[in-house]
Amino acid sequence: MTGKLEAILWSIALPGFAQLLNRKFVKGIVFLLLEFLVNVNSHFNMVIMHSFQGNIREAIEATNYQWLMFYPCLYMFTMWDAYKDAKGETPPYSYLPFVFGAYFVTIGLMYSPSLKLGQILFGPVWLPILFLIPGFLFGNFIRSMFMRLKVE
Template sequence: MKKMSKLEAILWNIAFPGFSQLLTGQYIKGVLFVALEFIMNVNSRFNQAIMYSFLGEIDHAEAITNYQWLMFYPCVYMFAMWDAYRSAMPSDEKFSFLPFVFCAYFVTVGLMVSPKVTILKYHLGPVFLPMLFLLPGLIIGFLIKFLLSIKFHEN
């Protein structure tokens, strides 16, 4: 099994969930993540939504998006990233899952509220608003990880 750095593991899984697992020889897990990504992506029409969003056609992106399928995406995506990170992290690292979990929560909420939320007169839609919700997820996840690390380091 090939060992990779935490950064490499994260970057490959950002590119496509399951790639890090495939590169490290975890073939069953990698194929499962790739298959889940493909199934969710096709059924939610996420690639089309991304394309329309980047073209500035947010209303069109919302119209073609299947939210029921797309709501699975953040959790599977973040879990695949955490799994790749976990296989590359030192065994004594604690609470590394927290930023990933909170990102999954917040991106899912961002997706759910995206049809109704406008920020500074801009309607960001099902792609850009969930991306913005990633930031508070990261901040809260890292903050809780930091606080728990301090608490458990003291004991």
């Protein structure tokens, strides 16, 4: 069984890897297959390549949003699953940053073809990543509120 940080880092690398390390083979293979299915059908590798090269318009045009909309929830769920199955205590409500991260990334993805921050169009890779930050922060805020309510 892996540690929580190791599980998160392997899940970031590729959804399903941490499940395999945690010896959850069926789950790991299912997550890998789902990731592959969504990745290929959304053209995500091409979108990532265009985005890293600064070709945001090409990235937007290459994106199949109908498929890519599945990716944030799949990605964040596999990270949460790996985190909770890893060794060590799983604190109460620790799923909330993952859940709100998925929500906010999905919203960022929906607005990615048109939303500019200043004069910059970030596109379907960078804008959702930027939206992840407030999603995690909001999830941690909600978690801390729930923890206070539970204690009091």
